[in-house]
Amino acid sequence: xxxxxxxxxxxxxxxxxxxxxxxxxxxxxxxxxxxxxxxxxxxxxxxxxxxxxxxxxxxxxxxxxxxxxxxxxxxxxxxxxxxxxxxxxxxxxxxxxxxxxxxxxxxxxxxxxxxxxxxxxxxxxxxxxxxxxxxxxxxxxxxxxxxxxxxxxxxxxxxxxxxxxxxxxxxxxxxxx
Numbered sequence: 001x002x003x004x005x006x007x008x009x010x011x012x013x014x015x016x017x018x019x020x021x022x023x024x025x026x027x028x029x030x031x032x033x034x035x036x037x038x039x040x041x042x043x044x045x046x047x048x049x050x051x052x053x054x055x056x057x058x059x060x061x062x063x064x065x066x067x068x069x070x071x072x073x074x075x076x077x078x079x080x081x082x083x084x085x086x087x088x089x090x091x092x093x094x095x096x097x098x099x100x101x102x103x104x105x106x107x108x109x110x111x112x113x114x115x116x117x118x119x120x121x122x123x124x125x126x127x128x129x130x131x132x133x134x135x136x137x138x139x140x141x142x143x144x145x146x147x148x149x150x151x152x153x154x155x156x157x158x159x160x161x162x163x164x165x166x167x168x169x170x171x172x173x174x175x176x177x
Contacts, residue, residue, distance in 0.1 A: 002084070003027065003046035007054045008035055009062045011069040013163060016135070017042045018065075019049055020058045024080030027132045028065070030154040065135050071167050073102055076136050090127040094137040097128065102168040105141045108150070121145070129153050140164045 003019040003026040010016075014031025017038045027045055032038040039051070054062060061079045068074040077098060083091050096114050100106055106114075108121035108128075115124070128139040134154060140161045144150030149172075152161035165172045 003049035005052040005054065005058075006042045006046055006049045007051060007058070007062070008038055008042075009066060011066050012071075012167065013069055013160070016065065016069075018054070018058060018062060019046045020054065021082050023082040023084065025058070025061060025133060025136065026082045026084075028134055028136055030134050030160070032155050061136070068102065068135070069164070069167060071169070075101055076138075079136050081133055081136060086132070087127075089123065090130060093124050093127040094131065094133065097131075097137050097139060097142060100138055100141040102138075102141075103170050105143050105147070105165070105170055107143050107145060107147065109145060111142065125150065135164075141168075141170070 003021045006017060006019040008015050008017050015035040015038050016031055017029035018025060019027040019042055027042070029038050029042055032041055042049070057080070064074050064076055064079065068076065086094070092115055093111060096111050108124040111124045112118055112120040128142055129151070131137050131139045134140070140152060149158045149161055152158050154160050162172055
């Protein structure tokens with residue numbers, strides 16, 4: 001995926017980042033603690049891109065993401081993603097994950113079944129762990145077996161995942177240990 005530009009934007013969970021190219025969003029970055037760290041990660045992932053003012057369709061995506069993270073009901077399905085370089089299996093997983101509405105969850109096994117590949121829950125988890133579009137591809141809405149939180153690769157790990165689910169109104173179980 002080739003990005004032309006990127007921008008940082010403030011949300012209820014911190015400064016996120018977005019990169020874009022000619023064919024849509026090429027990457028989304030959840031907060032890394034400090035805006036400078038988020039910026040550095042975007043620069044490393046998209047060295048050809050420059051920080052710039054987002055074009056209208058990307059600003060609209062930012063507005064939707066920001067509203068979702070404020071607790072407004074937004075599905076983000078209108079955001080165009082550039083899947084260039086994304087493996088076919090991962091793309092199929094991401095397309096299914098995008099159908100999970102705010103406040104709802106599926107398990108890795110549920111997605112595996114929807115793919116017609118029961119028994120591939122671990123592969124689904126690996127694909128979501130490499131998701132270049134977190135929030136837009138809502139990997140935080142995918143839980144482990146038994147509806148446990150499972151993992152989450154963003155800064156803050158499972159607690160960030162839990163916070164995002166609570167913001168969206170999902171029924172999440174407290175962590176006991």
